[in-house]
Amino acid sequence: MLTHFPELFLPPSKKLDETPFVYWGFECGDGWFTLIKELAEKLNQLPESEEFKVVQVKEKLGTLRFYMRAKDGRKSDALPHSILDLIRQVESQSAVTCEACGNPGKLSHKGGWWKTRCSKTQCATT
């Protein structure tokens, strides 16, 4: 992912507080790889996204979260609607895509955690 979309994912700054992404990477399962890749491809085609970079990709409460920030380091920038719409689409898709394998899945509450998984037993235990 980093080699395919360096402009999008690799931030110019190396400071830990500004670039958690470089240190933590993708904090989610491989099943969402295609979702993230498709989102990255769409973002690459948006002229607006040139001013922004991805700072963090992770799983939270069972769905995918995708955080972006302005490249020049300005904080709390409101992302353009075009970008927000793409991110919301992929976040809602992640609620029906098994985080472990990418098959159609279901968001459910198990053992104190929200997870999106398919019906395969090996996915349910990851």
Ligand SMILES: [Zn+2]
């Ligand atoms: Zn699965």
